[in-house]
Amino acid sequence: MPPPLGAAAPAPAVTAPSFVHLALSTRLRVPAPRAAAAASVPAPHSSDAHDALLLHRAADVADRSAGLTSPHPNFGCVIARPQRETDSADSLVVGEGFLYAQGTPCAELLAAQEAGEHARGATAYLNLEPGDCYGDSTAVRSLVQAGITRVVVGLRHPLKHLRGKAIQALRSEGIQVDVVGEDLQNILFEEALKSCLTVNAPMLYRAAFHVPFSVLKYAMTADGKIAASSGHASWISGKASRGRVFELRGRSDAVIVGGNTVRFDDPRLTARHIEGHVPVRIVMSQSLNLPEEANLWNVNDAYTIVATQRGARRDFQKKLARKGVEVVEFDMLNPRDVMSYCYDRGYLSVLWECGGTLAASAISASVIHKVIVFMAPKIIGGLNAPTPVGELGMSQMTQAINLIDHSYEQIDRDMLLSGYIQPIPDLSPVIPSMDEIPSVDPEISPYETNIISFYKTWDTFGAFSNFSPHPIHMPDENGDSFMWPSVEHYYQAHKFVGVDNPQARTIVQEIKLAKSPEEAARIGRTRQKRFPELVRTDWETTKIDVMYRAIKQKFSTYPGLTNMLLSTAGSVLVEASPHDLFWGGGREGEGLNYLGRLLMQLRSEIMGTFPASVKVGEAA
Ligand SMILES: Nc1c(N[C@@H]2O[C@H](COP(=O)(O)O)[C@@H](O)[C@H]2O)[nH]c(=O)[nH]c1=O
Numbered sequence: 001m002p003p004p005l006g007a008a009a010p011a012p013a014v015t016a017p018s019f020v021h022l023a024l025s026t027r028l029r030v031p032a033p034r035a036a037a038a039a040s041v042p043a044p045h046s047s048d049a050h051d052a053l054l055l056h057r058a059a060d061v062a063d064r065s066a067g068l069t070s071p072h073p074n075f076g077c078v079i080a081r082p083q084r085e086t087d088s089a090d091s092l093v094v095g096e097g098f099l100y101a102q103g104t105p106c107a108e109l110l111a112a113q114e115a116g117e118h119a120r121g122a123t124a125y126l127n128l129e130p131g132d133c134y135g136d137s138t139a140v141r142s143l144v145q146a147g148i149t150r151v152v153v154g155l156r157h158p159l160k161h162l163r164g165k166a167i168q169a170l171r172s173e174g175i176q177v178d179v180v181g182e183d184l185q186n187i188l189f190e191e192a193l194k195s196c197l198t199v200n201a202p203m204l205y206r207a208a209f210h211v212p213f214s215v216l217k218y219a220m221t222a223d224g225k226i227a228a229s230s231g232h233a234s235w236i237s238g239k240a241s242r243g244r245v246f247e248l249r250g251r252s253d254a255v256i257v258g259g260n261t262v263r264f265d266d267p268r269l270t271a272r273h274i275e276g277h278v279p280v281r282i283v284m285s286q287s288l289n290l291p292e293e294a295n296l297w298n299v300n301d302a303y304t305i306v307a308t309q310r311g312a313r314r315d316f317q318k319k320l321a322r323k324g325v326e327v328v329e330f331d332m333l334n335p336r337d338v339m340s341y342c343y344d345r346g347y348l349s350v351l352w353e354c355g356g357t358l359a360a361s362a363i364s365a366s367v368i369h370k371v372i373v374f375m376a377p378k379i380i381g382g383l384n385a386p387t388p389v390g391e392l393g394m395s396q397m398t399q400a401i402n403l404i405d406h407s408y409e410q411i412d413r414d415m416l417l418s419g420y421i422q423p424i425p426d427l428s429p430v431i432p433s434m435d436e437i438p439s440v441d442p443e444i445s446p447y448e449t450n451i452i453s454f455y456k457t458w459d460t461f462g463a464f465s466n467f468s469p470h471p472i473h474m475p476d477e478n479g480d481s482f483m484w485p486s487v488e489h490y491y492q493a494h495k496f497v498g499v500d501n502p503q504a505r506t507i508v509q510e511i512k513l514a515k516s517p518e519e520a521a522r523i524g525r526t527r528q529k530r531f532p533e534l535v536r537t538d539w540e541t542t543k544i545d546v547m548y549r550a551i552k553q554k555f556s557t558y559p560g561l562t563n564m565l566l567s568t569a570g571s572v573l574v575e576a577s578p579h580d581l582f583w584g585g586g587r588e589g590e591g592l593n594y595l596g597r598l599l600m601q602l603r604s605e606i607m608g609t610f611p612a613s614v615k616v617g618e619a620a
Pocket residue numbers: 218219233234235236237238241242245257261265266267268269270353354374
């Protein structure tokens with residue numbers, strides 16, 4: 001159960017960056033605006049009950065995209081007619097929608113389209129404040145044009161640069177906006193609020209603690225073992241439980257295991273579903289004492305990263321790199337630094353499927369937020385059989401970590417226990433922005449930087465990402481034109497455009513129809529890997545021009561983006577791309593950052609300070 005409305009979440013054990021502590025300490029000082037004493041809370045009345053039920057439904061609708069595409073803020077919108085006393089809330093729903101993925105139509109637009117004329121005078125229920133940004137306002141505009149007269153919002157947007165903007169825009173259009181905990185305060189909304197928090201827990205944790213939302217998952221026998229003493233472990237949990245694990249992986253940006261798991265299980269760690277999001281697989285191994293051959297080294301299944309100690313087995317590192325495995329060295333390999341690295345790469349949620357030693361280390365480093373246990377009705381025994389969590393240094397049972405908001409669910413013969421080690425941070429009170437901090441705590445001086453890095457499309461400058469939802473109208477090779485859903489669609493397809501081969505043309509069509517930039521990227525990358533002969537022979541020399549053509553069209557189509565680009569004048573733009581160091585800058589700056597360069601060239605051209613003729617790279 002998240003902390004009671006308005007109460008400050010207990011200061012997280014995680015050593016979050018100071019300004020987050022500040023936020024929490026600020027919250028501790030600020031009288032809890034929402035923890036109104038029960039006595040003064042108005043008695044619930046039927047419309048509250050309807051509102052709460054429909055808001056809960058919006059959170060459920062938001063969850064429908066999970067696993068289909070890369071984890072992103074989950075938005076759900078339910079439009080319902082004002083109910084009469086007699087009607088049931090559900091019977092009045094006239095439209096629903098959820099955000100499938102970054103770069104696809106927003107939930108509010110989809111719900112308004114489904115509701116049509118019935119939306120006039122109706123109420124829209126949103127689990128999360130609309131995420132309109134980069135200068136366009138599709139979500140707000142859709143609700144206004146549909147004739148919505150009231151909006152109920154579960155959570156204000158947790159990201160500082162978005163919080164409150166859409167609510168203000170709706171209210172300025174004369175729409176009544178009721179926010180849970182502010183305008184709607186009664187016990188009925190507690191459950192609905194919890195579902196709004198849960199469906200976006202990853203983003204809330206990431207925004208609050210600057211590490212991805214981490215879930216520790218393990219399967220154990222009734223006598224608490226995760227394998228026989230021989231290390232043999234398949235299978236402890238049943239087929240249905242393992243199906244839930246594949247779903248969990250589909251919701252995660254990355255799955256992490258330790259060296260032991262690789263040596264003993266040789267896992268694949270894939271989500272096993274045909275469509276949908278494929279998480280990156282991360283192996284943490286100090287010694288790099290890993291097998292030459294392993295399922296994880298087959299990067300056609302999924303991307304693999306090996307995190308190791310600086311200098312470990314350099315010859316083996318090279319062998320892995322030749323297989324396409326990315327090796328990242330850390331000065332001191334530990335869960336917190338690896339999570340901070342994953343944060344920098346834009347990861348929202350991470351699933352730890354590691355053994356007991358690494359699990360204990362991650363819990364001690366306070367990077368685990370939630371625990372999911374599959375317990376099977378089996379006894380395996382074994383004095384040395386491995387257990388789920390190694391040494392935590394606790395000698396008294398009273399020191400045990402009590403899971404918060406724990407729940408049980410039976411899955412065939414197994415029992416699923418899940419619970420939080422740290423409550424979901426309810427970020428409604430404002431996290432001080434960088435410019436507010438000095439007035440709140442003069443000790444903290446916002447870092448001076450002129451590097452603007454971007455990765456996920458909902459970050460402040462996320463609109464610079466090729467995944468941002470900005471369709472571009474481009475002429476194609478035979479003079480016709482086509483509306484590409486995103487720059488990424490256009491770029492990936494052009495690996496195969498112009499190749500005189502029916503299979504290449506099919507791939508171009510597949511990418512044109514991909515439902516999200518992430519899917520377009522996955523199709524483009526996997527086809528390029530599997531059928532290199534279908535890629536145009538001059539791709540390596542023309543890809544920069546292809547990209548430049550696309551981003552020029554994008555920025556000239558959307559003036560809000562050009563203004564945003566010009567606002568960065570003087571700053572270096574870096575794309576913190578996790579997958580390739582050609583377009584991205586990489587964590588240590590080892591990447592070529594061509595996307596950042598092209599954006600800076602475009603900015604200069606627009607500002608008239610850069611002759612359009614000079615090619616990227618020559619001027620650098
Ligand atoms: N044995 C066991 C689990 N083992 C975990 O799953 C990994 C194997 O993943 P994959 O190769 O993709 O099937 C293995 O390395 C370990 O992390 N998980 C479970 O849910 N239930 C089980 O009974």
